Amino acid sequence: MINGEKKVDRPIRWAMVGGGRGSQIGYIHRSAALRDHHFQLVAGAFDINPERGKDFGMNLHVTPERCYLDFQQMFEEEAKREDGIEAVSIATPNGTHYEICKAALNADLHVVSEKPLCFTFEEAKELENLAKKKNRVVGITYGYSGHQMIEQARQMIANGELGDIRIINMQFAHGFHSDPVEMNNPSTKWRVDPKFAGPSYVLGDLGTHPLFLSEIMIPELKINKLLCTRQSFVKSRAPLEDNAYTIMEYDNGAVGTVWSSCVNAGSMHGQKIRVIGSKASVEWWDEQPNQLRLEIQGKPVQILERGMGYLYPEALQDDRIGAGHPEGLFEAWSNLYSRFAVAMEAADQGKELNDMWYPGIEAGVEGVRWVENCVRSADKGAVWVDYQ
Template sequence: MARLNWGLIGGGEGSQIGPAHRLGAAVDGAFAFAAGALDHNAEAGRAFGRKLGLAADRSYGNWHEMLEGERARPDRIDLVTVATPNATHFEITKAFLEAGFHVLCEKPMTITVEEGEEIVRLSRATGRICAVNYGYTGYALVRHMRAMVARGDLGRIRLVVAEFAHGHHADAGDADNPRVRWRYDPAQAGVSAQFADCGIHALHMASFVTGQEVTRLSADTVSCIPSRVLEDDAMVNFRMDGGAVGRLWTSSVAIGRQHGLTLQVFGETGGLRWAQEQPNQLYWMPLRGRLQVIERGEAGLSPEADRASRVTMGHAEGMPLAFANIYRDLAEAILAQKEGRAANPAADLYPRAEDGLRSMAAIYAVAESGKAEGRWVDARPPMFR
């Protein structure tokens, strides 16, 4: 398979997310790290790029330089990842799509629903891929859950229970810590804090696994630490277009919880349970049967799970390899487009701009419902109503 050229914006030295993207893009050899604008400090970004092996003329000081530098190159990047602060995602993603590049954007894709609709329209009009990094959907057993639901193993889905709760912002003494404070400041974070940061991962995973979209929701949001303007805990009830009922809890003050992303799906003929902190096991309970533990890498799993599993059974496989599956999907999609063929169906699982838009609409719906003491509101973006 021919290697594709990849570029990264953001994710500089000391970044939490940068290493996961660099590892994920490199694992399968599908992408060569060719260009970057890695830091808001131009010189620091250029220096770090060179340290990582980028050519001096492709280690850029900012994304504007990178766009102009790559636009005219015969070996220009095939895919750019946007891993910058949230408020910059729309501008950068829009500019690169307009210039004909494929984009993988960190979530949230945009800050407003209107911006999200513009990105969806632009992606469709240009024929360029705009993916959103809901990276946890790259886990092999999450993909197997999706396959089990799609083939009818659970029958009609009745109930989905999703959680993403941690306790890392539970210390009120961190009120002035700049790494924490911005998340609860509307001027920097928008209309939502914890739901926009973590809750949308759980909500997207519920849709990804069930194949159903959220239509309306009711939210109870609270700032358990009174100095915070935005919520640090939320409970969301939702309804899906295929008839499933949903419950979602997300929190940043749940002391003792570490990562806390879990998903349970209950149907007419069986139930499934998966947790990100134990990603190698999927618990399956068929109706009138016995509880079974499905192990990642075992024989007889779905093509989607087999394709997403790299490490032999019994060994840990974590978040960077889940990210790698998103990159592997994108490589297949880009090559299929270049070669004028259909993509492998087992690889056609990367989250789209449409998913990013639905998440942004849900964020605004949760904020609206929370302020209205749980009033049920439409969770769909206007263009999908």
């Protein structure tokens, strides 16, 4: 991938809903999608304020007539064009994802959605069934999974280098919301309002990220039951939590934990995953994403570096620059958007994808399912519940 040559026959005509001026996540979406020329931004409904959205879109070189009032107008008008959009990314508050995704699928569009996909498992399954019926790709932006060392860990585990998997420790615990910052920060305010954020805050916003990393690294593991306890240390956030612990038991006897928190005072990001086997352990920390820590019982610790020839070929295929140069979040997201593009083109051409994973509709469904089970356990008094 270092040379950035094309993976699709032509750029996919692409639009955004949300992600307008001042949106950090919108900028990440555009930077990732446009980097490899797999997508071309041709339309958008960027803002709830139409004039502001139009001005912003024009500053992205989108023609004025393709800067729309809302997503409904955009889907309707673009369907009339021979050069209409083929895919859309959803970068809006959580409570809108289900409606926009459903409308996009009914308009025969591919979708890239921020998580959560929706609020309930029932809604998630409805979207999954609709995507399959329409033969459309739905990508979920679990952006950290695009880091190459996640793929290295996946291959090491699959090849038995860790032995039998026993324990998975996960966390996403930063400290930036230790105080009620939402009082003066609109982008945080909606995240702690159940009307817009849904049934959880940090479980859905943070905890699902390392959970998906575990699903990529160890895809055969399935949760049997879990126990969750959650707290609102900033009391005004109740009933939504700003801290939660989840314990899980898997079908092979392994156990796992997820610490989800935004009140880990002093922590910059705090996302880590450690997979422990009978022979060795691996650990990845997103603040040092180009390294994977390997600890083999009875041997010195090894730090595996991104881009080096001793890694598995699958971990090298997404390299964008030689070893020693640090890659980061934008590269990881670009790797995912590249995969989304290949999957979308394959769907359009009726081709089967072989051995290529990406965070698709199933990942979105599983994230919603996990949060729903965590909330159910916590609301019953932090009790064990069967995974439903």
